[in-house]
Each structure stands twice: as structure tokens, then as C-alpha cells.
Amino acid sequence: MSTLLSARRVVVTQRFFDAQARAFLEQHGCTVSEVELPAGVADGDLGVDVLRRHLEGAQGWIVGHARVDDELLRALPALRVIARRGVGHERVDQDAVRRHGKVATIAAGGNDAAVADHAIALMLAVGRRLHEARAQLVAGDWSIPLATELYRKTVGVVGLGRIGRGVVRRLRGFEARVLIATPERDEAFAAEQGARFVGLDELLACADIVSLHAPLTPATHSLIDAAALTRMKRGAILVNTARGGLVDDAALLAALEEGRLGGAGLDVFESEADPGLQAVTHALLRLPQVVATPHAGASTAESLARTNLIAARCVVQVLDGQTPAAECLLADGRSPNLSR
Structure with missing residues (x-):
């Protein structure tokens, strides 16, 4: 050699x-x-x-x-x-x-397939209230929390890179109505998947579940802030498997505590980049309607x-x-x- x-x-x-x-x-x-x-x-x-x-x-x-x-x-x-x-x-x-x-x-x-699978898993886990159900069982309470289905729900996908496309494809199996918000539109892909491109405001207003798949850039930082959360349907679910900085976690915490959102599935948090926000992360983790994983979507x-x-x-x-x-x-x- x-x-x-x-x-x-x-x-x-x-x-x-x-x-x-x-x-x-x-x-x-x-x-x-x-x-x-x-x-x-x-x-x-x-x-x-x-x-x-x-x-x-x-x-x-x-x-x-x-x-x-x-x-x-x-x-x-x-x-x-x-x-x-x-x-x-x-x-x-x-x-x-x-x-x-x-x-x-x-x-x-x-890692496209792994993260797309993880996003679907979080949608199901939050909707079926798996975290809450398990906690009740551990406490000896066998009462049944009323859940919600992914089947035929309206799902908003924000960002259409490789992972976003994988999520859209998987949602066809649930007969979901898919709305996509992204700067660059691939109309052929949307037509093939039975999805529709809309603006972010319309997506937030109509979606039962909002799933984030956008890159973190100066333009997308805090894309889902307090104002955006207010525009979401009451009782909707937010899923973030992309980057923590896309969401204002303090505003998300407030929306969940006030009952405006039905739950959240989170694999990423703002505190990953800003340790000063760890208290917000811990408060989110304590909420029964939050299903969280440690940035493990690709793992x-x-x-x-x-x-x-x-x-x-x-x-x-x-x-x-x-x-x-x-x-x-x-x-x-x-x-x-x-x-x-």
C-alpha cells in the first residue's frame, strides 16, 4: 500500500x-x-x-x-x-x-424512510393517546381514553423534500386528504398522490394534523409561532420531526396548556440549539398529550x-x-x- x-x-x-x-x-x-x-x-x-x-x-x-x-x-x-x-x-x-x-x-x-415512518408513528401515537393510556395503566386505571383516527383525516405537510414526499406517500394508505405548503410546487407529484398545494395559512386552518418537514433557515425559523398556532384548527395535532427551530416551543406549550391544540408529536426541540430553553422542553415533556422522542427519527x-x-x-x-x-x-x- x-x-x-x-x-x-x-x-x-x-x-x-x-x-x-x-x-x-x-x-x-x-x-x-x-x-x-x-x-x-x-x-x-x-x-x-x-x-x-x-x-x-x-x-x-x-x-x-x-x-x-x-x-x-x-x-x-x-x-x-x-x-x-x-x-x-x-x-x-x-x-x-x-x-x-x-x-x-x-x-x-x-434516512428518508426512517424519518417518514417516525412522523407517521407520532401522528398515530398522539391521536390514539398512547402516552396517556400507558400512564393510566401503570397507575392501575383501566379506563379508556377516547382517541382519534388518522384514517381520512386532513393532514398538512409543510415542506416537500425527500422526507415530506415519503410522508405524503405513506398517508395514501390512510386515505388521508393531504394539503402541502412549500415554496416549490411539484404538481405532477401532487396529482399522482392525490394531494393539493395550498398556502400555509389555509393549511393551518384546515388540517387536523400539521407535520413539519421544512429545512431550518432564517426564513423558516419560528415558522410555527404564536400567531401560526392560533390559526390552526382547535384540537389539531402538531408533529415536528424536522428541526426544533421551526417551532416557537414556548408558544406551543401555551397552546397545549390552554387546550387549543389536541396534542403534539415532537422529535426535536428548540433547546437542542439553545440550552436556555430546557425548562420549556421539560414542561412540554410533562404534558400527557405530548409524545416525544430524543431526536431519534433517523435512528x-x-x-x-x-x-x-x-x-x-x-x-x-x-x-x-x-x-x-x-x-x-x-x-x-x-x-x-x-x-x-
Whole structure:
């Protein structure tokens, strides 16, 4: 093996990096270092100094939720590629990636099915009041909470990326009436799925369930704020498997406590990015009509295997001087012609 190949060190700062993805990297001349994280700690909790120590001399980095910014990249001159094992990229400073001549990728297509399944699961769990029913049983109370069906309900899907499309397809099995709010309309897809494009205000006013699948950008931050929650149907359910910042969690808490909404299914929270809002998160978790999970929508064995392998392939492609697939390429600083 050449010195060039043997020098290709890849650091993984995510849990559940499987043997197949590791073997793929090793078969392509990479040495793999997996960072052991303490229980309850994710790579997004690690400081710049800690990350720099782990990544010093590495050419590739498979990352979860750590912030990739100018300060960190400046300290890592050997690093060539940052591969997110996921699709969200609000913590990656794309301009900094380009300025430092590096490449950043996402694992597009790897977790779509898992998150779409999770969104449907939350709709069902909140509507059927599973959290409340279990709590009653544990307390020895066998009375039956009156639930509601997903069958033939009006469901509003906000955002129509890969996951949003997966949710729309799954809703056909429930004979749901689907409304979609998104800036870019794919009329052929809507016609094929029996869905209809509407404005956000109409969606909020008509939907029995609102499911969020938009990216977090300055334009979508607090998209569902107090005013938007007021426009929702009384008794409606809000599901968020996208990003916490899409929802004003304090306003959601108030709407639930006042009984204006019927419930919420939450996989993401504002406090993930702002620890000062942890009290709001804990208050939401205490509500019986809230079904919550710890940003676990993408975390199935199948999904992680897919995203691990996609991230590994992106790393190898960059280290080989190639360009990853367009849907995976987030920022490319090797040449102005390759940046997007």
C-alpha cells in the first residue's frame, strides 16, 4: 500500500458506526478512528479544543451534530472532507468550508424512510393517546381514553423534500386528504398522490394534523409561532420531526396548556440549539398529550447503516479526487467551479 493511501486517516465522532462502513473505508486505504463519547454526550456537545485534538492530522471526518465553523477549520489544515451522517446542515458554515478549500457533504437519501415512518408513528401515537393510556395503566386505571383516527383525516405537510414526499406517500394508505405548503410546487407529484398545494395559512386552518418537514433557515425559523398556532384548527395535532427551530416551543406549550391544540408529536426541540430553553422542553415533556422522542427519527439500524455507508463513500470520493453526487455535495472549496 502506498504511503499516500496509508496516511488517509478518517475520524468518526458519531455513535453506531457499523462494521460495513468501517470495512468500506479500510478497503479504500483509510485508517479509521472512532471517538468514544461518554453516555449522554453527542459530538455537538464537544468544544472546539476537544474536537481539534481528536481531528488533528485527519483527512476525513464523519460528523453528527458538531458545529463546523471557521475557527475549527482553521485549526485543521490536513482535513479535506467533512461528511455529515445526516441531511441537516445548519451547523455547517458552508462559506468557511469553501474558504479553507475543503469539501462538506450530507448523506442524502439515507434516512428518508426512517424519518417518514417516525412522523407517521407520532401522528398515530398522539391521536390514539398512547402516552396517556400507558400512564393510566401503570397507575392501575383501566379506563379508556377516547382517541382519534388518522384514517381520512386532513393532514398538512409543510415542506416537500425527500422526507415530506415519503410522508405524503405513506398517508395514501390512510386515505388521508393531504394539503402541502412549500415554496416549490411539484404538481405532477401532487396529482399522482392525490394531494393539493395550498398556502400555509389555509393549511393551518384546515388540517387536523400539521407535520413539519421544512429545512431550518432564517426564513423558516419560528415558522410555527404564536400567531401560526392560533390559526390552526382547535384540537389539531402538531408533529415536528424536522428541526426544533421551526417551532416557537414556548408558544406551543401555551397552546397545549390552554387546550387549543389536541396534542403534539415532537422529535426535536428548540433547546437542542439553545440550552436556555430546557425548562420549556421539560414542561412540554410533562404534558400527557405530548409524545416525544430524543431526536431519534433517523435512528434505526437500517437508516444508520445507509447513512454511514453514504458518508463513507463521500469521504473516499473526495480523498480520491472525485466529486460526490450532487444531492450529497454541500460545499466544495477545491475549485470555484465545483462550489454550489
